Amino acid sequence: MKDLNISLKQLRYYLVAAKHKSLRQAAKELRISQPSLSAQLKLLEDVLGVDLFERTRGGVTLTPLGRKLITETTAAVNAAESIIDAANFATKGPTGTFKLGVSPSLGPYSLPWILPAVRLEFPKVKFFVREEVPSSLVDGLASGNYDLIFSPLPIDDPAITAMPLFREPVFLVVNANHPLARFENIKASQLSGLDILAIEEHHHFFKLVESLCQRFHAHLLRDYEGSSLDAIRQMVYMEMGGAFLPALYIKSEIRDRDELHVLSIEDESIYRVHALAWRNTSPLHDFYRSLGEFFQQEIKKQFKQTVIMM
Amino acid sequence: MKDLNISLKQLRYYLVAAKHKSLRQAAKELRISQPSLSAQLKLLEDVLGVDLFERTRGGVTLTPLGRKLITETTAAVNAAESIIDAANFATKGPTGTFKLGVSPSLGPYSLPWILPAVRLEFPKVKFFVREEVPSSLVDGLASGNYDLIFSPLPIDDPAITAMPLFREPVFLVVNANHPLARFENIKASQLSGLDILAIEEHHHFFKLVESLCQRFHAHLLRDYEGSSLDAIRQMVYMEMGGAFLPALYIKSEIRDRDELHVLSIEDESIYRVHALAWRNTSPLHDFYRSLGEFFQQEIKKQFKQTVIMM
DNA sequence: TCTAATGAAAGGTTTTTCCTATCATAAATA
DNA sequence: TATTTATGATAGGAAAAACCTTTCATTAGA
Numbered sequence: 001m002k003d004l005n006i007s008l009k010q011l012r013y014y015l016v017a018a019k020h021k022s023l024r025q026a027a028k029e030l031r032i033s034q035p036s037l038s039a040q041l042k043l044l045e046d047v048l049g050v051d052l053f054e055r056t057r058g059g060v061t062l063t064p065l066g067r068k069l070i071t072e073t074t075a076a077v078n079a080a081e082s083i084i085d086a087a088n089f090a091t092k093g094p095t096g097t098f099k100l101g102v103s104p105s106l107g108p109y110s111l112p113w114i115l116p117a118v119r120l121e122f123p124k125v126k127f128f129v130r131e132e133v134p135s136s137l138v139d140g141l142a143s144g145n146y147d148l149i150f151s152p153l154p155i156d157d158p159a160i161t162a163m164p165l166f167r168e169p170v171f172l173v174v175n176a177n178h179p180l181a182r183f184e185n186i187k188a189s190q191l192s193g194l195d196i197l198a199i200e201e202h203h204h205f206f207k208l209v210e211s212l213c214q215r216f217h218a219h220l221l222r223d224y225e226g227s228s229l230d231a232i233r234q235m236v237y238m239e240m241g242g243a244f245l246p247a248l249y250i251k252s253e254i255r256d257r258d259e260l261h262v263l264s265i266e267d268e269s270i271y272r273v274h275a276l277a278w279r280n281t282s283p284l285h286d287f288y289r290s291l292g293e294f295f296q297q298e299i300k301k302q303f304k305q306t307v308i309m310m
Numbered sequence: 311m312k313d314l315n316i317s318l319k320q321l322r323y324y325l326v327a328a329k330h331k332s333l334r335q336a337a338k339e340l341r342i343s344q345p346s347l348s349a350q351l352k353l354l355e356d357v358l359g360v361d362l363f364e365r366t367r368g369g370v371t372l373t374p375l376g377r378k379l380i381t382e383t384t385a386a387v388n389a390a391e392s393i394i395d396a397a398n399f400a401t402k403g404p405t406g407t408f409k410l411g412v413s414p415s416l417g418p419y420s421l422p423w424i425l426p427a428v429r430l431e432f433p434k435v436k437f438f439v440r441e442e443v444p445s446s447l448v449d450g451l452a453s454g455n456y457d458l459i460f461s462p463l464p465i466d467d468p469a470i471t472a473m474p475l476f477r478e479p480v481f482l483v484v485n486a487n488h489p490l491a492r493f494e495n496i497k498a499s500q501l502s503g504l505d506i507l508a509i510e511e512h513h514h515f516f517k518l519v520e521s522l523c524q525r526f527h528a529h530l531l532r533d534y535e536g537s538s539l540d541a542i543r544q545m546v547y548m549e550m551g552g553a554f555l556p557a558l559y560i561k562s563e564i565r566d567r568d569e570l571h572v573l574s575i576e577d578e579s580i581y582r583v584h585a586l587a588w589r590n591t592s593p594l595h596d597f598y599r600s601l602g603e604f605f606q607q608e609i610k611k612q613f614k615q616t617v618i619m620m
Numbered sequence: 621t622c623t624a625a626t627g628a629a630a631g632g633t634t635t636t637t638c639c640t641a642t643c644a645t646a647a648a649t650a
Numbered sequence: 651t652a653t654t655t656a657t658g659a660t661a662g663g664a665a666a667a668a669c670c671t672t673t674c675a676t677t678a679g680a
Binding site for chain 1: 357358360
């Protein structure tokens with residue numbers, strides 16, 4: 001067997017130093033002295049027989065190899081941390097702070113109604129919530145920046161387990177003055193040529209809207225992309241066009257039905273599917289699954305009329 | 311960030327102790343004294359707040375939790391080792407001993423013609439070869455017991471990357487006295503009712519033969535399962551029935567075409583696909599791929615007439 | 621020029637890890 | 651039954667590793 005003459009401590013030092021690009025600042029975060037950090041990093045480099053950093057005036061830079069090994073190192077450190085998690089878990093039950101990533105087109109309109117109940121059910125569990133675009137969420141989950149993500153499908157990463165929770169319908173929203181505003185339902189054909197506003201391209205929701213426009217021959221206004229669903233709503237107010245908006249957003253943000261009008265499309269089921277996802281390798285698999293079930297339960301309680309459970 | 315007050319050393323001690331079920335013997339393998347080992351394990355247990363071992367007269371036993379955490383611990387230690395591998399790799403090129411798992415119905419008839427060339431191409435690389443049934447190979451690969459496996463597809467594990475290398479035709483082999491022995495090719499319909507010998511059920515090759523028998527309405531002799539392809543061949547000698555045998559086996563082991571007769575089935579392409587596979591997480595991805603290409607190259611050189619490259 | 625920030629080096633202290641020797645216990649053996 | 655052999659635990663001390671403080675040389679910026 002190998003000698004394995006490196007320590008987790010060194011690996012963590014390595015990661016923190018790489019993050020700060022400064023040994024002094026990294027040492028401060030690690031609450032050790034800079035020389036100690038220097039020494040440990042040098043030791044690590046010696047054992048690996050590799051230069052990880054390029055020491056320059058004004059900081060350190062990762063060498064190409066150093067950059068490459070960051071991935072492996074993160075994996076190793078995460079794996080070790082997950083042992084601690086699993087052990088705590090076994091003794092104290094669900095405990096600890098979980099890094100939860102969530103899509104900006106989903107989180108603000110669902111989590112506020114879910115998390116309070118979760119707090120009651122799992123009092124010792126805390127969530128550190130961060131919003132990001134789904135593609136970044138998946139990357140972040142895979143690389144260990146998140147423990148869990150709550151995001152629309154698809155999630156195409158074989159290293160990630162996704163647990164579909166529910167379908168969220170998508171509706172067409174127009175200004176009350178719009179010609180279509182006198183209908184409750186419209187036929188797909190009535191969408192033809194309609195001006196449609198969409199969120200910025202890097203959002204996941206954009207792709208859905210784009211495909212809808214293509215399918216129904218509606219006209220996607222690419223010059224006025226909104227930076228958030230709220231921005232889209234504002235633009236619909238200003239009669240710049242109609243918009244596809246997800247049901248949870250509509251339920252939570254659109255109250256004055258006088259100024260905005262919500263339409264569904266006949267005979268077409270338009271929805272996105274949201275899932276809770278985690279790394280396959282996580283030892284907390286069972287807990288995550290039961291957490292997903294609890295999410296479902298709460299969503300069902302609060303949004304029975306709005307979404308379709310899976 | 312977490313304190314991460316455990317060390318890789320402790321984790322390795324834990325694994326070795328779990329393997330030996332005896333602290334003294336584990337200490338011997340680790341080349342430390344037994345009290346040192348005891349102390350480190352106790353320390354690990356204290357930090358984790360968990361009992362890993364049950365100390366009894368006559369050895370140690372893993373607690374249920376200790377058994378569970380073995381998985382995570384192995385993962386962490388492997389991850390750390392892969393950092394070392396990747397670093398060595400970057401400086402010294404392909405180096406080290408790789409644990410190569412191979413199917414018993416493939417390895418003996420292909421590796422002897424491949425590995426010598428590999429040794430010339432990558433002189434600093436050594437292979438520790440072990441034969442096992444493909445399902446065990448996949449498990450072993452996933453859990454880090456192997457670095458690489460050379461095995462027939464399918465390999466259905468999302469954590470594993472499989473690189474298909476070539477197709478290996480499968481032929482029907484009968485005794486020279488058999489009525490079918492006067493043909494070179496036969497029609498699928500001629501297989502109907504034929505007695506077919508197969509390898510033991512837990513082998514991967516059994517499933518292929520079983521499905522072939524079903525497809526061609528041949529009669530699978532389940533009472534006389536062979537423990538190896540050679541055993542099957544012996545039984546064909548003894549006129550107990552025909553057998554489906556893979557091309558590489560036939561080429562390497564069946565020389566005397568007088569006593570055994572090899573038949574192919576007209577208009578039917580019967581083959582299995584062999585792949586080289588490794589963990590997705592391995593940092594040596596690129597090397598493994600080029601190794602796969604080298605395998606292909608050698609196989610093409612030696613078995614151009616026998617197999618179909620991919 | 622002066623200041624502030626960088627990483628490296630030297631020497632000493634603290635902490636951790638390990639070893640030897642010893643013990644108590646229990647199972648196998650004579 | 652007495653003896654031997656194996657188990658892990660304990661105590662005390664030695665060796666190694668990690669760390670700290672102080673100091674230095676260099677460089678970028680004010």
